[in-house]
Amino acid sequence: MSRTRSRVIGAGSIVAGAGLWELASRLLFDPLFLPPPSAVWGRFLELLADGSLLGDMAASGQAYGLGLLVAVVVGVLAGVAMAASTVVRDILDPWVSALNATPTIALAPLFILLLGLGIESKVAICAIVMLFPILLNTYYGFSTTDQQLVEVARAYAATRWQTYVKIKLPMALPSLIAGLRLAAAHGLVGVVVSELFGARAGIGLLIQSSAETFDTRALFVGITLLGIVGVAVTYALIAVERRVGRWRVAQQEGG
Amino acid sequence: MSRTRSRVIGAGSIVAGAGLWELASRLLFDPLFLPPPSAVWGRFLELLADGSLLGDMAASGQAYGLGLLVAVVVGVLAGVAMAASTVVRDILDPWVSALNATPTIALAPLFILLLGLGIESKVAICAIVMLFPILLNTYYGFSTTDQQLVEVARAYAATRWQTYVKIKLPMALPSLIAGLRLAAAHGLVGVVVSELFGARAGIGLLIQSSAETFDTRALFVGITLLGIVGVAVTYALIAVERRVGRWRVAQQEGG
């Protein structure tokens, strides 16, 4: 009952918030700076109709996806290597720790300088901001694997590869997905910021060029889209996290 | 012994990495795009000498500090309110959850339009990217306080204020500091990105204008400084976290 009540209040809050915003921007504020939701919706339909929005979404999505791919491949390989070998770990650790604490997004201008305004620089920026959460969580995941289960694999004459794929990977998976969740959020920032600087298409470009022309309705279209994508990605990965980590929780409760 | 070995390898890795980088950029790469560490150091001294670096650091530091202040004040108040009242929680929750998953850095162009290129827009951007980690961790911290200890306070006739300050705050503190750590990292991204777009001074501007004028040595000075600040802030807050959370760990171990 109380849960239903919370949901009702939550839904009411969103509706009321949107209503208040609509009113405020019609009556109090300059709609130039705070356009009402209805105007944002109208602009959304326009941008959808002229096809530019889909183009922007495709461009951003492509850079994001490729960046994620690079980050996953490099991050997982490096993370596994760090977990597997203390020498590799000792060598990489100072760099990884330092770079993880650095706002690597600041490398964006350098990448644009090196790689130009095309998709390459966007992919590079997305990849670098997503890399460290994935790398570190892979490393944590694989270095805290249950040695007893690894010994089971050895006892049953598993090859190294089988041990990794059938024993270590499933154990590390929840940590990997947690890393992915962090990375997904970082990556959104990465793709937007890289496009803000200069791009031929993309949600970041939409936001930036809308800002330049004071088309704040389009700017809010971009930001709202980002929010929706952010929420969707976050909750999807939380769901995966729960699913994949279910046996962990069950294990803690059950035995 | 093994720990000493790790440290030696780690230190060696940094020295070797820097050495390799120096060699590579002297022999293999165009030092224009990848300047050697020695050149970066030289440029650092120059920028230090002409005073511009200190100015940039001051500008960024000021925006960062003020943004942090705003985020802490708003975030802690809202977090406490959400923990204290289910109605407030139900009302704020959908907004906070959604905005937390949104890359709010994308609001940077809007803030620059609204507030100009001065410190106001930087502070606003820093504040908004730091707000949600602080708010959510405050909320978590205060909503998981041990009710038994809160009852102790009531039994000893504590005022509401005393209960908050002497009982709930100490219990919530480790969570708050964890939030602060996240926020600190977000804030660095915020201040740099906001300056990349346009500013009168700041490390972000240094990076951006260096990139535009191909002064990659200065660009690396900026990025390295950010890295150092990032590492320092992260480790400082980890240390505080350990110190503040010590009794928790002790409690788990001891009883």
Next chain:
Amino acid sequence: DPDDNVVTMTIAAPTVTDFDDYVAKAKGFYDARGVTVRRVQTGTAAQSVQLLATGEAEIGRGLANAIQARVRTSGQLDFVNVADPTVRPPYVMTSKGIRDFAALTGTSLGITSVTDQGTIVTMQMLQRRGVDPDGVQLLPTGGTASRLAAMNAGGIASTLLLPPVSFTAEQQGAVRMGYLPELLGEGYQFSFTGIVVRESWAKANRDRLVRYLAARDDALRWLNDPANAAEATAILARETKISPEKARQTYELLFRSTVDAFAPRIGVSLPAGEGVLSGLRLAGLLHDKDSRIEEFVDDSYAAGAREVTG
């Protein structure tokens, strides 16, 4: 080798700034001089010189950015200015609701970006008109078309616009506060579309560059000939996709009023370079006091071109 005839040059969004290039293309001057021109569009001058640095283009523009890059890289990026087709930036100062410069204080003025050379010129203009640049909020609102949109939306009170967009602005109710060359004062020059190349490339490809500049010299001479007014107007209208009426207005402004945007012949203008240098210093973008404009310009190629064209 047919590649010996190819040059890649950067162009901006279609505005009047590339007028002589349009003419060279339309009238076949490039072909006549044996050069094939490829074009890459870039948003800002900063991006234009960036393409030169990475070798994606050979001929770029933007002396302000070139100077900064050359100074900051201690000459490693050996940018050099080889010609100044447009010596007096044909900007129109426009505003919505503001009529005199004193009233600009406290309002916002749109610029392309903080480090853009348009910004440098804007600051010089404000200073010469007795307005403290720090008292005006400079907002980065993008290129010419973006700036007009921003002004129409109400986000900025004034901005510099290039024709023909400036005429559109006036149609939409904006006030013309003056032409930049006039506002800056008699005799003031500023290398606005300064042609920039890598010195090393230029030395290695002297002949090709000279022929390229010769074609542009042909174009400038043709453009400055009042007899070609009608045809030039038509070319402009076609290339920038504007109405014949606006093209006519633009031509009037550039060649019949006092603006004198285009140089009569191809060549390096030292005063235009000085304008850039002093602007950079005013904007705090160039710290060393010793640099002289001669370090950044080389008239020998344009001189060669003038010899060819006679």
Next chain:
Amino acid sequence: MPELRIDRLSKTFQRTEALREVSLDVADGQFVSFVGASGCGKSTLLRLVDGLIPASEGSVLLGGSPVTGPGNDRAMVFQEDRLLPWRTIERNVVLGLEFQGQSKRDSLARARELLQLTGIGKFGSAYPHELSGGMRQRANIARALAVDPDVLLMDEPFAALDGQTRELMQAELVRIWQDSRKTVLFVTHQVDEAVYLSDRIVVLTARPGRVKADIEVALPRPRTLATKRSAEFAGYVERVWSLIEEEVRESMEREMRDA
């Protein structure tokens, strides 16, 4: 010190009637134990007296004036020690005084005194997790004594301790009580504990709790460990046990009938 009067006290939670018309007069300095089946309302009674929850009917009067909320004339000793883990023992003991706004110096002096009294004088600057369960419970008592209450409310304070520590703590509690001469309301499940400690034992009925029996424990003081082995002692234990058993049996029968 004032007399404590519990007057037709009833408490009903949403659906549960926990206590029904409990009346009781407790003389100043008396040690009263409450025993009864689990869930019969013993903790509820103590919480009502402490003012942590409001009564549904009836009232609690201390020195003639009604209790409306927690106050420093009463102090609760909880079953779990509930010490603040981030504070030293000393600073835990001063908690009540701190809430009253007393001066730091005086409070600390008083805390040290009480730590002496409760036998953990050396551990003032230790943290709770560094102490054994018995020591923590001493600190818990010291904290309650620190506010110098008229009535000490103790809700199964030794339940979490092992047998030996428990015996020790019982003896200590008697000593402390005799030193400080507080009125004590004590809840326990151990009947021998109740007999050993109390002047008087109140047996409550199964839920809703009412007073089933009110037994004067006429064992002479000081009581020693030998007292526990006396026939008289065994008699009291026997008697209280049979009352509780009777009650449990009856209530089970009642439930069978209702179901």
Next chain:
Amino acid sequence: MPELRIDRLSKTFQRTEALREVSLDVADGQFVSFVGASGCGKSTLLRLVDGLIPASEGSVLLGGSPVTGPGNDRAMVFQEDRLLPWRTIERNVVLGLEFQGQSKRDSLARARELLQLTGIGKFGSAYPHELSGGMRQRANIARALAVDPDVLLMDEPFAALDGQTRELMQAELVRIWQDSRKTVLFVTHQVDEAVYLSDRIVVLTARPGRVKADIEVALPRPRTLATKRSAEFAGYVERVWSLIEEEVRESMEREMRDA
């Protein structure tokens, strides 16, 4: 099936000498238990036989050929069940076959067979955490049987179970062993368990482990719960116990002397 020969096997870890010159011939299908003080090297011996760790001296020969690493002619049943928590019971049982690259269909069929044999046929698609400790240990045994090893190595497999489940599992193990006729090396701390299950009990000395005694258990099979109450059974238990006790006493004396 081949005979198992343990030949002057010694194992020294960095500083610890765990086993010294243990020699033993185990006939095909024999059930041998190892008992001895904690830390005497029982687990080490099993791990050496399984090939999980290399010997320092001596060798293990199975059917004449030396053991150099883990192989599917031997299978270990660990004390903790060590099932993969993210796999169903069925998919846990096929693990060894999967590592061998056997076809999925055949493996599953075999797994179901073994789950029947071990008495948890209904729980193939359950997850480990949904099963009781005894059921998990059955799955653990099924997993070992699945690879059809010649030798089953069991390291205190029932230590984590409660008394009753343990008795049940002992009876089950005997049944399964009689069905499958594997050679079994069994480590336990419970002497009665060893006597009840084994053909032969090897008592090890305190560290470094050597063979102290090698006792044939001549109790007739099938053994029932009644066997456990026979005087003969008690005699074996007594005898093994006194050997262990003697060893513990001696080793303590030795240590006292050394210290």
